[in-house]
Amino acid sequence: MNTALFRSGITLAVIAAVCTALVALTYRLTAEQIVANEQAWLERSLQPALAGLFYTSGVTESKIIIPPPHELPGSEAAIVYRVYAESDPVAALFVVSARDGYAGPIRILVGIDTMGVVTGVDVLEHQETPGLGDQVESSRSGWVRQFNGRSLLDPEPTGWAIKGDGGQFDQLTGASVTPRAIIKAIKETLLYFDAHSEDIFADVDPVANKEETEQ
């Protein structure tokens, strides 16, 4: 028997076991904190669309996922967090993707109350050009705040465009592609909500419902 080979195998096995133990231990020590961080991050990222609403807690538990194909912006699944005060619907927070950005999908949050009025918009993830398109971030400018309180009646759907395109919303210096993509996505989300708000707040899970009707 090849003892050198055998020794190598043992060494490798022992070191692999020690390394695995090290990772397992670190995982155990950090797992709780990581879950808490992710939950906190999610709650904080929804905050811009929740400000000023009266609701009872548990927004993140009322999540539904709308798989594609759907009429919402973006080709991936859309996430909707439903906001209730006791059992009365208050608002729906949509996490959707604007597809026509400069570089890749722009993940945005759009909060819409039961009257169809925007409660808040925020840009969650994007790869737009630093210094130009990234001005849409709420930490860099107040651009996203101009949608608060707006709806499909204010302005009419044709007015949901940047001023340069004959619409009613501000654009950004040096960047019109990113604002145009975001405004289009907000408008599409509002139109979707207008057509489907009852389904969204219905207690039946629309995902399960959809699968049933398809079969």
Added chain:
Amino acid sequence: MTSPGFIERFKTGLWYENPGLVQLLGLCPLLAVTSSFVNGLGLGIATLAVLMASNGLVSATRRWIQAEIRIPIYVLIIASLVTCIELIFKAWFPALDRSLGIFIPLIVTNCAIVARAEVFASRNPIGSSITDGFVMGSGFALLLMAIGAFRELLGQGSLFARMDMLLGGEPVRGLVLTDGGWLPAILPPGAFFSLALAIAAKNAIDRRQHEKRQRAMPGRARRVTR
């Protein structure tokens, strides 16, 4: 042969054999994350921690590791340590972890780390190896911070913005000097230009010192660095 003092070794890691500036190792993370000071500092700390721990572990196990299987063992040790660092960042610096993204796990592929394991830690005692990890890691981290600060200053007109990602608390804007800046500095080409400038500056300083020394003691030229 006596081992050189700590100060001398620190100078070696920081200057004469700086992993980024002289050995040109670990350039992928160096170029990718240095768009701001806080990113450079974050990745610098993570790399420093991994380098110290991996040097320590490689040195501690060096007597049992056969030469033929040393590379898989280094990979195993480094990969485990990087996973631990990633979990620690996720737990304690979640914002920084989000900002650095894939570049934390990619520390595994930083050849500066495996190079120090192979060249130094596998042949030296634990204490000395950890010191080596510290000086080399510091050299790398300081370069990351310097390039990060330079690009942030030039590209965004600010310095130390978003330090809250490391220190916690409310988002901070740092020292804002101008509103906006020269955009290409924070885009990928800016990373290459900045590194090139840093290397050129180092070479220029080395040459000047070398000439000064030659003038002071003609005929007795000492260390010549590229």
